[in-house]
Amino acid sequence: MKIPKLSHTDSGNFFLIAGPCAIESREMALEIAEKLVAITGRLRIPFIFKGSYRKANRTKLNSFTGIGDLLALEILKEVGETFSVPTLTDFHESHEAAMAARYVDVLQIPAFLCRQTDMLTAAAQTGKVVNIKKGQFMLGDSMAFAVEKVKSVHPDAEIFLTDRGNSFGYGDLIVDYRNLPMMQAHGVPVVMDCTHSLQQPNQASGVTGGKPALIATIAKAAIAVGADGLFIETHPNPSVAKSDGANMLPLNELEGLLEKLVRIRKAIF
Known part of the structure; x- marks a missing residue:
């Protein structure tokens, strides 16, 4: 399947990576995808469906x-x-790259694993598009080396980099928007993960928390800064989601947010 051009699209829009945190069932995945396809089609937003096959x-x-x-x-x-x-999923061990590549179009490197050479080269060897999430412990400038590792195996690989915030004290994250232009300087499209950047991981309860009320704030700022794409996890009912429900956007709120973001994009470009 051909991946849509990920920046400077005919519509002038950003692109969107969206879907549930994890694949919970066939019915849920198809329901979410159907609604996302309809919304992004109307707004002329290039769209990639995401879902993790395993957490x-x-x-x-x-x-x-x-x-x-x-x-x-x-x-x-x-x-x-x-x-x-196009579809996207993450994988967590290098030997799983080839398996996942048989089913999806984009392989995602999780933020904690963005320095793992074996992961990056395994993704490159599949010939798929590679999305590398910037580690919560890294500066955007340093992601040049992750890009270099993929390119060393597949010089023509299509790569994009995704920011998901930086660790801020214990159990919180903060977004430093300087990282977006820093990573764009590496010559690849850059995405802002608007949901995971609001996580509050490693809570004493053992369940990751979040601040979903601020998703729109993160997204608006990212578009204003010039992000090429946005990553938003969404679910019909986040309160019953089996993974990361505390920081997912309710599906019925996504269309209104995207309409505002399209207007912001048009105003600045």
Whole structure:
């Protein structure tokens, strides 16, 4: 499946990576995808559907991790084929890259693993688009080395970099918008993750918290700064989501936010 051009699109819009944190069921994934395709189609926003086939980085041992790797990957493949949209998933060990690549169009390197050479080169070897999340412990300038590792294996690889905030004390994150132009200087599209940047990880309860009321604030600022794309996790009912519900945007709030963001984009470009 051809990936839409990720910057300077015909519509002049940013692109959107959106979907649930984890694939919980076929019905849920198709429901979310159908609504996202309709919204982004109307607003002429290039769209990539995301969903994790497995959640490896959980606070508690008994936290939800997934419905089964192959089942979730098959659902992602069905979403892509049903709606003719590119799909994205993250992976957590280098040997899983080839497996995931058989089902999706974009492989994502989790933020905690963005320095792992084996992960980056394994993603590059698949020939898929690679989205590298900037580590919460890194400056945007340093992401040049992650790009270099992918390019060393696949010089023509399509790469984008995603900011998801920086660690700020214990159990909180803060967004430093200087990182967006810093990463654009590496010659790749840059995305702002508007939901994970509002996480409050490693809470004493063992459940990651968040500040979803500020998603619009993060998104508006990112577009004003010049982000090429946005990453937004969304769910019909975040309160019952099996993963990261505390920082996902309710699906029924996404269209109104995107309408505002399109107007901001037009005002500054």
